[in-house]
Amino acid sequence: xxxxxxxxxxxxxxxxxxxxxxxxxxERGDYMPRNLGALSQPAPRRAQTDDAKYSIGSYPYFWPExxxxxxxxxxxxxxxxxxxxxxxxxxxxxxRDQWAAEVTKMxxxxxxxxxxxxxxxxxxxxxxxxxxxTRKH
Amino acid sequence: MAAISRRRLLETLSxxxxxxxxxxxxxxxxxxxxxxxAAEHLPPFTGPDAxxxxxxxxxxVTYPQKYPLILLTDRPVQLETPRHYFLSPxxxxxxxxxxxxxxxxxxxxxxxxxxxxxxxxxxxxLKFSLPELxxxxxxxxxxxVNQCSGNSRSYLQPRVPGGQWGNGAMGNALWTGMRLRDVLxxxxxxxxxxxxQFQGMDEGPGPEGLGSHSFLKSLDxxxxxxxxxxxxxxxxxxxxxxxxxxxLRVVVPGYFGTxxxxxxxxxxxxxxxxxxxxxxxxxxxxDTARGSTTPEAVKAGNVKTIPIGRMPVRSFIITPExxxxxxxxxxxxxRGIAFSGSGRVTKVEVxxxxxxxxxxxxxxxxxxxxxxxxxxFPWTADHRGMHTLAVRAxxxxxxxxxxxxxxxxxxxxxxxxxxxKITVGAAx
Numbered sequence: 001x002x003x004x005x006x007x008x009x010x011x012x013x014x015x016x017x018x019x020x021x022x023x024x025x026x027e028r029g030d031y032m033p034r035n036l037g038a039l040s041q042p043a044p045r046r047a048q049t050d051d052a053k054y055s056i057g058s059y060p061y062f063w064p065e066x067x068x069x070x071x072x073x074x075x076x077x078x079x080x081x082x083x084x085x086x087x088x089x090x091x092x093x094x095x096r097d098q099w100a101a102e103v104t105k106m107x108x109x110x111x112x113x114x115x116x117x118x119x120x121x122x123x124x125x126x127x128x129x130x131x132x133x134t135r136k137h
Numbered sequence: 138m139a140a141i142s143r144r145r146l147l148e149t150l151s152x153x154x155x156x157x158x159x160x161x162x163x164x165x166x167x168x169x170x171x172x173x174x175a176a177e178h179l180p181p182f183t184g185p186d187a188x189x190x191x192x193x194x195x196x197x198v199t200y201p202q203k204y205p206l207i208l209l210t211d212r213p214v215q216l217e218t219p220r221h222y223f224l225s226p227x228x229x230x231x232x233x234x235x236x237x238x239x240x241x242x243x244x245x246x247x248x249x250x251x252x253x254x255x256x257x258x259x260x261x262x263l264k265f266s267l268p269e270l271x272x273x274x275x276x277x278x279x280x281x282v283n284q285c286s287g288n289s290r291s292y293l294q295p296r297v298p299g300g301q302w303g304n305g306a307m308g309n310a311l312w313t314g315m316r317l318r319d320v321l322x323x324x325x326x327x328x329x330x331x332x333x334q335f336q337g338m339d340e341g342p343g344p345e346g347l348g349s350h351s352f353l354k355s356l357d358x359x360x361x362x363x364x365x366x367x368x369x370x371x372x373x374x375x376x377x378x379x380x381x382x383x384x385l386r387v388v389v390p391g392y393f394g395t396x397x398x399x400x401x402x403x404x405x406x407x408x409x410x411x412x413x414x415x416x417x418x419x420x421x422x423x424d425t426a427r428g429s430t431t432p433e434a435v436k437a438g439n440v441k442t443i444p445i446g447r448m449p450v451r452s453f454i455i456t457p458e459x460x461x462x463x464x465x466x467x468x469x470x471x472r473g474i475a476f477s478g479s480g481r482v483t484k485v486e487v488x489x490x491x492x493x494x495x496x497x498x499x500x501x502x503x504x505x506x507x508x509x510x511x512x513x514f515p516w517t518a519d520h521r522g523m524h525t526l527a528v529r530a531x532x533x534x535x536x537x538x539x540x541x542x543x544x545x546x547x548x549x550x551x552x553x554x555x556x557x558k559i560t561v562g563a564a565x
Contacts, residue, residue: 037178042199055245056201056379061211082342082349083240084212090195092184092296102298109414110349132185 064089067137071125078114078122079106088126093135099126183301188291191220191458192303202378204231209300213237213339214380218305223455223474226501226509227280228308230373235380236285236306236394238352238415239341243400246338246383253320253368253385257334257406260325267370267384273323274315279367280508281390282309282476283397286420286445290548295432297548304453304555309476309509312388314369317404321363326406332357334405335387335398348414354396355411356389365390368401390507391447391478393549395420420445421547428550429543448478449552450538452485452512452530457559464564465521471498471514477532478507484531485512491525492540492554498528506533518561526557 045057064086066072076085094102103123106112114122128134179194188194195208200216209215216235222228248267255263265273285306287299300306321333334355343349356363367388370376377383382399389396395415411417421442422428427449430440452475463469475482481503486495501511518524529538540554 035178039197039199039205042201045201052249053245053247054379054383057244059211059214059242059244060198060200084210086210086212089182090193090209090301091298092182092291092301094296094298098298109347109418111344111347112349135182137181 289551313371317366338400450477475530
């Protein structure tokens, strides 16, 4: 057929339009550039030896970001002696009194040697960044 | 076709014409998506309100012998099991949660050096290599839930410091090992003994005698649970992952995970009650109904505490998850698990109306009194809108999950009825 009737053309056009309108309801092909949340796969571990040593190598460890401010290095430095400073970031916002109790626990209960004036600096930093009123990160 | 108005048709046509402006549009969309992308990940912390999510909010991480899990802390290692793993009654070893107390945790165990030592107030102090243990004592298996004392701590109000676990600091495994009582009998517990103390390979940099140096846990010798304890060298038919206590860990069926000492090296029989930090100060609960108290009572200093023990009855909705949308009228199956530290779960009830009415769910296979028990509940939402599902379990001792929250300063024993909001959409 070399000539289409104008009616057939109009019908085709309407069908295409209907498809376009329908696709506004049920969408297809909607891709957006976005953070994939990708997690790289760990490589297989190196070949095992057949001795009595059961090993998984070293544990991964990372240095979390802390808000800038006076006392930051004291906090991360002293806390890091026994545990990752991430322990602080994991907590919900705590009151100054609760943070004071935590610092006291580390010194009195767990035996961490922190000079009195440094304890005050540490508490001020925690108060300045990790209470319900101050926590942003 | 007749329904398509001339104006809509013109709009459609003009949309085609404006497609020449697609490139800048895409750029604008990308910028919007970048912001949106950020919002689609969980916030780095929750509080001071209760954690609104089922799990804790840390990043997903990969560790040796482990599937991707949720990070609480990296040193010492604390990892939470994501929700979907609880669809099955047994939690895969690779998905099993991890909780250590001190940074010096084993990453290599040399079995040429490793020994289990039985000492203290015994007739015959003993020392066993792993093959010696296997040869000397018969093995048995038990399905048992290991749940961290602080599981669900992030739901307490007001919030308390500590590991901010969601609900995934728990797992169920088939544990295989020798009976603790057989090992104790071989050593001969002397008269006047009161407790048995466990110690593993983990150690901290703190001064000797403090909790930051060693992690020690003890059980009363008169506690009937002693008869049920295993020293497990296998979980789910495989050696334990190092992070879960290779080569041997204590299994205390029905009890919170704090007693399940990992990478066990020492069993000590004590003639005096254990007064070390991990018994005397940590892991203690108020001596009240459900171990609940108030911040005011704690402040006033009149809360008597006892060591934490058996796990209260709990149940969970695992699927559907809140980000699912269910078409009205479509029959579906709600699924979850239940368990109790006091024995078999005998009943699980589901409510589709926020706890006003309840109906019994079908229970899955019974793997023993201390195992997860799966449940299923066929349900059809008859109208669109937000629906609040709830689940509660009853154990063989008649303990029914209550709907009141729990609060204590340690953040232990949470077992309130769980709820799950889901959206039901129009079906046509």
